[in-house]
Amino acid sequence: MYGPGQFANGRNAVAEVYETDQRPRRRRGRGLLIVVVVLLLLLLGGLVVADSFGKSFAEGIIGDKVAEQVRAQKASSDTPEVTIEGFPFVTQVLDGEYQEIRIQLPHLTAPIDGDRKAALELLDIHAKTVRAPLDALRSGQGDITVQNVTATGTIDYPQLIKLIGQKGVQLSAKDGKLVGSARMTALGQQLDLSGTAKLTVVNGGIRVRFAEVKAANLPNVPFIQNAVDAYAAKMALDLPAPKLPLKLKVQAVAPEADGLKVTFGASDVSLGSGGL
Numbered sequence: 001m002y003g004p005g006q007f008a009n010g011r012n013a014v015a016e017v018y019e020t021d022q023r024p025r026r027r028r029g030r031g032l033l034i035v036v037v038v039l040l041l042l043l044l045g046g047l048v049v050a051d052s053f054g055k056s057f058a059e060g061i062i063g064d065k066v067a068e069q070v071r072a073q074k075a076s077s078d079t080p081e082v083t084i085e086g087f088p089f090v091t092q093v094l095d096g097e098y099q100e101i102r103i104q105l106p107h108l109t110a111p112i113d114g115d116r117k118a119a120l121e122l123l124d125i126h127a128k129t130v131r132a133p134l135d136a137l138r139s140g141q142g143d144i145t146v147q148n149v150t151a152t153g154t155i156d157y158p159q160l161i162k163l164i165g166q167k168g169v170q171l172s173a174k175d176g177k178l179v180g181s182a183r184m185t186a187l188g189q190q191l192d193l194s195g196t197a198k199l200t201v202v203n204g205g206i207r208v209r210f211a212e213v214k215a216a217n218l219p220n221v222p223f224i225q226n227a228v229d230a231y232a233a234k235m236a237l238d239l240p241a242p243k244l245p246l247k248l249k250v251q252a253v254a255p256e257a258d259g260l261k262v263t264f265g266a267s268d269v270s271l272g273s274g275g276l
Contacts, residue, residue, distance in 0.1 A: 055084055058093070058132070065144060065271040066103055069245035077108040077123070098130040108153070110242035116163065118242040120153035123264075125246065144271035149246050149264075156259035164208070164237050173255035180210050184231050191215040193228060197235075199260075204241035204249030206262070246271075 059082040066080045081104040084092070092098050103125040110118050129147035157171040170181045178197040183190060195213030199206065213232035215224075241249050248264035255261075 059084055062101060062103070062132070062144065062271070066105070066245055069271070070105065070108075073110065073243040073245060075108065075110040075243060075245070078106040080105055096131060096133045098132060099128065101127045101130050103127060105245075108244075110244050112242050113240050116239075118155060118239075119159055120155065123151055123153040123244070125149060125151040125248075127246070127269075146246065146269045146271065147267065149248065149266045149269055150251075151244075151246075151248055151264040152261060153264070154256070154259045154261050160208075160237070160260060163239060164235055166231075166234050169235060173257055176255070178208070178255040178260070180213075180235055182231070182235070184228070189224075191224070191228065193231065195232060199253050199255070201250050201253060202238075206237070206239040206250055206253050206260070208235075208237040208239070210235045 062084075063080040063082040066082070067077075070077050070080075083102045084098055085100040085102060105123040105125065106121070108120045108123045110120075112118055127146045127149050130144065131147075132144045161169050161171055166182065168182045168184075172179050172181075178199060179194065180197055181192070181194040183192055185191070193213050193215050195210045198209045198211060200209075201207070210232045213228055213235075215228060244264065246269050247266040249266060250262055251265040252263040253260050254263075
């Protein structure tokens with residue numbers, strides 16, 4: 001028979017043995033969980049690095065294709081800056097289709113006709129639904145097609161004045177309209193002229209026509225008004241479509257503080273040799 005003290009000692013001993021048996025199992029369980037988490041983090045990190053590397057590689061290929069088109073149009077620009085939107089990139093690669101690719105062409109100069117050129121500080125291009133098979137990206141030789149392309153750029157007012165070719169003309173934007181002003185001499189008088197321009201898109205180019213040109217100090221003499229109308233006609237400008245990559249043509253134009261904001265567009269464009 002065990003006394004009360006012996007029974008208590010026995011129970012404590014059993015408890016100590018039980019705890020001793022359990023503690024290492026908890027440590028082993030926690031250790032296994034840590035190993036699994038570390039492996040998952042390493043795997044995830046590897047996928048992110050691979051995704052980033054593949055994205056940079058594809059952006060370089062597309063940038064080279066765009067640069068080829070710029071040269072083919074006898075235009076010039078700084079190195080194209082390409083950004084493939086969306087994450088993860090690898091799923092788009094496997095599918096061979098990219099929802100949107102942004103292409104920026106800094107300091108673009110494109111020929112128009114003769115010696116005339118259009119200079120854009122930045123042509124910001126958004127290409128949507130881009131088909132680029134993996135083999136085309138890997139070899140750099142296959143065809144890449146774009147379903148829809150939009151772009152914006154600004155023709156600044158000093159450049160536009162030079163294209164108009166009339167000395168003394170000043171241009172600005174007011175209430176969403178292009179305003180022109182100039183000074184002319186008629187019958188020995190200095191006349192300060194001003195008027196608004198009508199902007200239209202014709203065959204992928206820009207047409208500028210000044211209407212209702214008036215002079216604040218204009219005498220009521222038909223001859224002088226005829227001279228003013230003749231001067232306004234010389235401020236007209238027909239600017240054919242600049243020769244841009246991706247078959248971009250003018251779709252809309254609007255006056256802003258620093259110049260004419262031009263919206264370009266194109267559809268079903270090839271980035272391969274056949275689309276140059």
